[in-house]
Every structure is written in structure tokens, then in C-alpha cells.
Amino acid sequence: MSAQNSGNLPKMIKDYPIIQRIGKGGMGAVYLAKHPTLKRDVILKSLLIRNKESQERFLHEAGVMMDFRHENIAQVFDHFKEGKSTYIAMEYVKGRDLNFIIKEREKIYGKGNIPVPLALFILYQTALGLHHAHKKKVIHRDIKPHNILLSTYGEVKLVDFGIAAKTDRESNLTKPGTVIGTPAYMSPEQFGASKDITIQTDIYSLGVVFYEMITGVRPFKNEYSSEVIASIINGKYTPVKKIVKNVPPTVIKILKKTFNPNKNKRYKTLLPLIKTLNAFFISYNVFEIKDAIKKLVGFDKNLLDSQFIRRYEAKKKASYRAAFFCAAGILLAVLIGSFLYTNRFYEWFARASYGKVNLVFDKKNMDPDNIYITIDSRKFKANFKSERYSKIFYLKKGEHKFTVSSGSYINSKYMYIYPLNAHTSEKNANNEQLCDIPIANLWHQDVTVYFRFWDSINPKQFLFLFDNYTQMKIDEVKREEDNLKIRIKGQYIRLKDFIYQERKTYKRAPFYSGYTYNFKVDDFKRGNIKYLNKEFALDFELEERSVVTHITLTQTPAVIEVYSPKQNLQIFLNNSSKGLVLEKDNYVFKKYSNVASNKIDKNSYSIKIPVPPGNYTFKVTAKGPEKKLVLASGDDVKIKVIKENAKYKY
Structure with missing residues (x-):
């Protein structure tokens, strides 16, 4: 991408020094910046706050990607609000996206296809990153060449989780009946019910991308037309063998198990594909492969003469000769x-x-x-x-x-x-x-831990931060951090006291790699809002030296207890029949009428609805009389509903 340095380029955004503007559009801008503490180049994506849906998707992407730590997924470091814009700070990948490379190769060479061994490697690296997301119960839902980046260092990175869905949540920012994705890469089930979307949806889209890498063309037009949708559902596209000659059997097998309209015939997970590709690449030198990727990104005319491609071709010829000799005797x-x-x-x-x-x-x-x-x-x-x-x-x-x-x-x-x-x-x-070869035991090393605490139902609400290096002097530590504790010998003590004791008294680091630590946020309050206590554990690998962990805290609910002669009561809060309700320490979006009721006697029921603190209007049925409620954390409001002359009273 080319830089766009204009006169109104900001020097700083929050704590990030701005190097240059990479791009700008109607919704926001993209900047190349320097991370204030990591001292590395990062990307700052901004979104001008236009509407609620755009902002939710923007923050949703940041929230999802912050949970990932994988070399094939672009890392997100932070998100914040500054002025009228919301920002995401993420890893800077110097290179090109796969779509640009395919289109540019078509302009230069007349064909956009990528050499088979490199296409297999890009597929392998993307599958590794995507499998990591699937293990975190995240479905990407928009796998396409535009969202696969190839760096000038030979790396492959998966990006853009803006419409990703969590498989363990009821609401994922997509309304029922909404078709979302890029049509040319969407699976048949994405045009139907959203409940049918699973990790196999991503596997299908990955197969479409692989087809495009091998052939240089999309199997379907990128449009929402009945003709295109029918072709996708029925699997009608030009076979690879009619476009490319001498396609290896491995490629055909992978396409049958990924790019298949029949969901039951696809891989159930990406693990079998990863094992197949790992076995394929284990005998190759990874540095030679990355050198070939660099040449691909730089449109080097000597790509086919790279060591990796020549080694692949030599092995292929050797396999043909072996087959010949086998048939001969x-x-x-x-x-x-x-x-x-x-x-x-x-x-x-x-x-x-x-x-x-x-x-x-x-x-x-x-x-x-x-x-x-x-x-x-x-x-x-x-x-x-x-x-x-x-x-x-x-x-x-x-x-x-x-x-x-x-x-x-x-x-x-x-x-x-x-x-x-x-x-x-x-x-x-x-x-x-x-x-x-003498092997030394891997020693436990000092680990820097950065805690970031957020509100679980309001992703833009940053609560407080803590790290074990800068927060050493007790008198400089913020009041909120009195609530952050660590379990030592079966008892919880204040984390800042523990760090002070370890560093100042015993002259040693508080955290070491290879150990598991248990923490607790206790009695935390921000303004009039209290938060539920939360325990969590961090398991540090032997090789880890710096860990950034993002923890969400749940607001302590207020309880609206409704007494009614009817079991299935149509309850409306703020003119809506559904909203956030606390279930097992997390808020879920559900209908208030679906909250379980308790039978008191023959003609009396009670319904307890735990909701986030705030201002509400309560009513029974859409046209019932309203009752205003001002609820704080821990409040328990009782409302008795009486029906007289076909009308409700409270």
C-alpha cells in the first residue's frame, strides 16, 4: 500500500507516534504507527463513530482477535476511543494480500495462478491459524484471499475477524435471516439458516481460496444472484483439471474434502488437512520455502528458479521415475x-x-x-x-x-x-x-505480565490495567488495583503487595515461565456499578517472556422479581421483549418470557430477571402501562402484577 502523507496527519494518536497514513475512506483511516512500549511498528485502524452496528462490528473484531496468540493470525494489541474515533492497534504485516498477488500476477504473466507447492504452503499456514481460531470456538465466516496476508519475510497471516461468530454465544451481531459474507467464497449453508453455520463453513471457504490459488480464477462470480447461489449450492463449477494440466493427486484430494457443497463430505475439522500438509512439507527446508514466498510477494521473475520450487520439481520427477521403474519390474x-x-x-x-x-x-x-x-x-x-x-x-x-x-x-x-x-x-x-549433543534444562525465566480489564457487556468500557514492572511502588498504584489478588499457599493476597514483596524484599521476579498462577478480582466497583468477583488462572509456557491478557468483568445485576397470576408473562423492558439477562456469571441476549418461573401456589408465579444496572421502563404486553425503574447493582425490586377488566396493574 502506498502512504498518504497529508498536511493534517496527526503526530500522535493517544500514546502512539504516527509514522504515516496508509489509507483513508469514508468510515475511517489506517495509520502506520509506533507502539509506545513494544517499540515496534503497528497498524492503527480507526472508525469514525457513524452508527451503532458499525461500531459494534469494529469492537467485536478487536475483542475476538485479542484472544488469539498464533503466528499465523495478525495480533491485536489494544483498542481504545480517542476523540470521535475508535481505534484498533494491531500487528503490522509488511507485504501484500493474496487477492492482490493473484490479480497482479494475471496482469504480469497472463495467469494469476500460484505455483502448486506455494499454494499448498499458503493453505497449510492459513489452516494452522484458522484451526487455532476454531479451537477458541470462533468461526471466521469471511475466509477469502483479501483476508490472507503474505509478508516480505515469508510469513502468512490471517486477518479481519469483523463478522466472526462465537459458537458458544446466542448473539453474534447477525440478525436472523441476514446473509453475511463474500458471495464467491460463501458455503451453501451461509445462504440458509445461521444455525447451520459451523467450522465446516470456514473449511469450505478455504477450499474455494485454494481452488483460486491453483487455477488463478474464482469458481463463481462474486454477486448475490439466483444463478450464482444455485451454482454454489449444487457445486457447479469448472473442474481444476480442465484449467490446469497435471494436477497432483494431493490437490484433488484436498479440494474434494474442503471445496464440497455436501457438508457431510468435508473435513469435520482442519486437523486431518494440517497433518497431511505437515507430512508433505516436513522434508523441505522452511527457510527455502519462505524465500520463495518473498519472491512471490515481490513478483520476482526468478520465482520458478527458487531453491524450494526446484527441489519440489525434482522430487516430482523422481516420483514419476520411481513409478515407471515400479511398473517395469x-x-x-x-x-x-x-x-x-x-x-x-x-x-x-x-x-x-x-x-x-x-x-x-x-x-x-x-x-x-x-x-x-x-x-x-x-x-x-x-x-x-x-x-x-x-x-x-x-x-x-x-x-x-x-x-x-x-x-x-x-x-x-x-x-x-x-x-x-x-x-x-x-x-x-x-x-x-x-x-x-548436551542438552541443558530449560530454566524458568522472568515473565512480564500485562493485565487489561474490560466490561463484558460494553467492550469500549476500559476498567483498569496492571503490569508487574511499572506498578512496583505501592503509593503509585491505583485504588482499583486493591481488588486484584493472587493466590499464594491457598490464600489470596493483594497482587501489588506480592509484587512489592518479591522485588523489594526478596530481590526476585514475581512471575516465572513454566508455572501456573491463580488470580482473583474481588469487590471491584466503578462509579455506581459493582462487578462480580472473578477468578482466573494464567499458565506460562517455558518459552514465554511477555504475556498480555485481557480479562472481562461482569456487572453485578439488579433483580426484577415479578409476581403474577400467569406463568408465561409477556414482559417488556425499555419497550423490548428481550435483552441482556445474567446466566452463570455472563450476560446473554434472550427473551424475558423465557426466563424460568417458579410456582408459588395454584394461581401465583414468580419470575426473577437479573439485568444490568441502569434505567428501565417496565410493562406487561406491548400496550400495557409503564413503570419506571432506576436500578443499581445488587438491587432487588419486587413488582406485583394484577389483571383487572382485561388490563394489567402493578
């Missing part, structure tokens, strides 16, 4: 397989050029699911059968680099490998050299 294939899988080839025919090395190391306290071995440039996952890893490798004679890594931990060792026919004291009785 089963016996020959068996003999070749015997040599390859028993290492007889090296022992019998390559003794002068290959050596034998036994790589060993201890697992210690590294994460067993995240331990990788790199020999020179070849990287693969370590599979443990015991606490000590041991595996034989046959390598060309000469110096080789052996590396063991897990997260941020890395240790390497160089070793000269002697050929099998060489006699040296560095070999054992089995004619192998021992490469023992």
Missing part, C-alpha cells in the same frame, strides 16, 4: 527398497563416500511435541521412544552441523564424519561415530 523395486530401508546400499556400495553416525541427546524438560533436529539444512521432528533420543544416520564424509531446537532453545555441534572404510579411534565396535 516389481523385483527391481523390492531390491532397491531392500537397500534403502536396511542401509545395505551404504554398507555395500558407498563405504568410501558415506559414514555412519549415531545421534543421541536427552529430552530433559523440553516440550516433546516441539523438538526438532536439523542436520545441515535438513530439518525434521524428533520422535522419542524413551527419555533419550538415539538414531543412526548415514551421511557423506566431511563436516556436518547437528542442531537440536525446541522453541527458543537451540544447541548445535559440528562433527567430521569419516567414511565407513576408514579406520579411526572415533568409531566404536559397530563402525559408527557417536554425536552426543
Whole structure:
């Protein structure tokens, strides 16, 4: 994107120094800024407050994305209101969106399709980010090339959760009967009932994006027409094989399990797809892949000559040759397989050029699911059968680099490998050299924790913040933070006292990686509004050094207790038959008539409706008389409803 530096460019927005304006429209602007504490470039998206729905969607996107911490999802750091605008501060991804790349390639080369191995990698990385969102019970609902960013560093990032839906909530900003999404990428069920939308909806849209990457064209027109909708529902589009020649079987299989109008024939989750693609890419060098992505983003004419593409083509040709030889003679294939899988080839025919090395190391306290071995440039996952890893490798004679890594931990060792026919004291009785890589225990490190507390029913209502570095002097800590506590030895104490004690008295950090800490917000109040007590836990991974956590607090409700001769009473508050009602420490949007009633006697029922504090007008039926209520947190208002001459009285 090109910068738009105009004379009225603000120097600062809140605490963010502005570098340049990237774009501007009727609804707001996008700025490149510097984060005040992280000291890194970020994107500031602004929304001029025009209408309630736009603002809700804008804040909804921020709220959803703040829960994500994944390398394939653009991170949101903060959201706030400044002047007449609402802002989201999010990760700056320097690069292009996938839609731009496809369209630009069509202009330059006449075809917009992306080389198959790169399309598979972009699909793989997007699926990883999307699967993380699905595990958080979030459905994106608008997967399309515009929302997939490719960076100049070779990264793939998923963005724009503005119309995302939480699978565990009744209300997701979409009214019943509303069709929402981008038509060319929408699944058949998105044109029907919203209750049918599941994570398989995102899987279908991801399949459409994959089809477009492979072919360079959309399978459907991007319009809400009966013809397009019928084609989507019936799965009528041009098969990939009619557009692209020699399509690999893996591509066809993935399209059948993603881009399928029959929901029952799609993947149930993205996990099988991720496993398939992981197996495909495990033998490739990730740095070579990212270098190819960089060339793709930069429209480098030498893309097809990149190391990754050449290696892929070589493997493909090798697989064709292998198939030919297999068809030519089963016996020959068996003999070749015997040599390859028993290492007889090296022992019998390559003794002068290959050596034998036994790589060993201890697992210690590294994460067993995240331990990788790199020999020179070849990287693969370590599979443990015991606490000590041991595996034989046959390598060309000469110096080789052996590396063991897990997260941020890395240790390497160089070793000269002697050929099998060489006699040296560095070999054992089995004619192998021992490469023992020492592994240190991963130590618990100091962790910086940033707490951000928000109102659960009013996302723009910021309550208070706390972090364990700047809040060290007790007299400088805000009054609200007296309510934030930590559990130590079974008892809760004030968090700021704990931090002061750890840093000033014992000269040590308050939080360490590899531990779980339990916290509690107790008796918090803002103005006339009280909040329910909340307990939560934070589990810090060994590699984590800085954690930003966003916690929502729930307003203590006021209770409207209605006594009535009728069980199913039509209750209206503020002229609406439905609104926010507290259920299990969270407010949900539901009809007041659906709140459970209790039978007092034969002709009497009571209904307790816990609602957020505020001003209300109460009435029974849409045309009943009104009663004004001013409710504070903890209030319990009793209303007796009497029906006389077909009219209600309170």
C-alpha cells in the first residue's frame, strides 16, 4: 500500500507516534504507527463513530482477535476511543494480500495462478491459524484471499475477524435471516439458516481460496444472484483439471474434502488437512520455502528458479521415475527398497563416500511435541521412544552441523564424519561415530505480565490495567488495583503487595515461565456499578517472556422479581421483549418470557430477571402501562402484577 502523507496527519494518536497514513475512506483511516512500549511498528485502524452496528462490528473484531496468540493470525494489541474515533492497534504485516498477488500476477504473466507447492504452503499456514481460531470456538465466516496476508519475510497471516461468530454465544451481531459474507467464497449453508453455520463453513471457504490459488480464477462470480447461489449450492463449477494440466493427486484430494457443497463430505475439522500438509512439507527446508514466498510477494521473475520450487520439481520427477521403474519390474523395486530401508546400499556400495553416525541427546524438560533436529539444512521432528533420543544416520564424509531446537532453545555441534572404510579411534565396535549433543534444562525465566480489564457487556468500557514492572511502588498504584489478588499457599493476597514483596524484599521476579498462577478480582466497583468477583488462572509456557491478557468483568445485576397470576408473562423492558439477562456469571441476549418461573401456589408465579444496572421502563404486553425503574447493582425490586377488566396493574 502506498502512504498518504497529508498536511493534517496527526503526530500522535493517544500514546502512539504516527509514522504515516496508509489509507483513508469514508468510515475511517489506517495509520502506520509506533507502539509506545513494544517499540515496534503497528497498524492503527480507526472508525469514525457513524452508527451503532458499525461500531459494534469494529469492537467485536478487536475483542475476538485479542484472544488469539498464533503466528499465523495478525495480533491485536489494544483498542481504545480517542476523540470521535475508535481505534484498533494491531500487528503490522509488511507485504501484500493474496487477492492482490493473484490479480497482479494475471496482469504480469497472463495467469494469476500460484505455483502448486506455494499454494499448498499458503493453505497449510492459513489452516494452522484458522484451526487455532476454531479451537477458541470462533468461526471466521469471511475466509477469502483479501483476508490472507503474505509478508516480505515469508510469513502468512490471517486477518479481519469483523463478522466472526462465537459458537458458544446466542448473539453474534447477525440478525436472523441476514446473509453475511463474500458471495464467491460463501458455503451453501451461509445462504440458509445461521444455525447451520459451523467450522465446516470456514473449511469450505478455504477450499474455494485454494481452488483460486491453483487455477488463478474464482469458481463463481462474486454477486448475490439466483444463478450464482444455485451454482454454489449444487457445486457447479469448472473442474481444476480442465484449467490446469497435471494436477497432483494431493490437490484433488484436498479440494474434494474442503471445496464440497455436501457438508457431510468435508473435513469435520482442519486437523486431518494440517497433518497431511505437515507430512508433505516436513522434508523441505522452511527457510527455502519462505524465500520463495518473498519472491512471490515481490513478483520476482526468478520465482520458478527458487531453491524450494526446484527441489519440489525434482522430487516430482523422481516420483514419476520411481513409478515407471515400479511398473517395469516389481523385483527391481523390492531390491532397491531392500537397500534403502536396511542401509545395505551404504554398507555395500558407498563405504568410501558415506559414514555412519549415531545421534543421541536427552529430552530433559523440553516440550516433546516441539523438538526438532536439523542436520545441515535438513530439518525434521524428533520422535522419542524413551527419555533419550538415539538414531543412526548415514551421511557423506566431511563436516556436518547437528542442531537440536525446541522453541527458543537451540544447541548445535559440528562433527567430521569419516567414511565407513576408514579406520579411526572415533568409531566404536559397530563402525559408527557417536554425536552426543548436551542438552541443558530449560530454566524458568522472568515473565512480564500485562493485565487489561474490560466490561463484558460494553467492550469500549476500559476498567483498569496492571503490569508487574511499572506498578512496583505501592503509593503509585491505583485504588482499583486493591481488588486484584493472587493466590499464594491457598490464600489470596493483594497482587501489588506480592509484587512489592518479591522485588523489594526478596530481590526476585514475581512471575516465572513454566508455572501456573491463580488470580482473583474481588469487590471491584466503578462509579455506581459493582462487578462480580472473578477468578482466573494464567499458565506460562517455558518459552514465554511477555504475556498480555485481557480479562472481562461482569456487572453485578439488579433483580426484577415479578409476581403474577400467569406463568408465561409477556414482559417488556425499555419497550423490548428481550435483552441482556445474567446466566452463570455472563450476560446473554434472550427473551424475558423465557426466563424460568417458579410456582408459588395454584394461581401465583414468580419470575426473577437479573439485568444490568441502569434505567428501565417496565410493562406487561406491548400496550400495557409503564413503570419506571432506576436500578443499581445488587438491587432487588419486587413488582406485583394484577389483571383487572382485561388490563394489567402493578
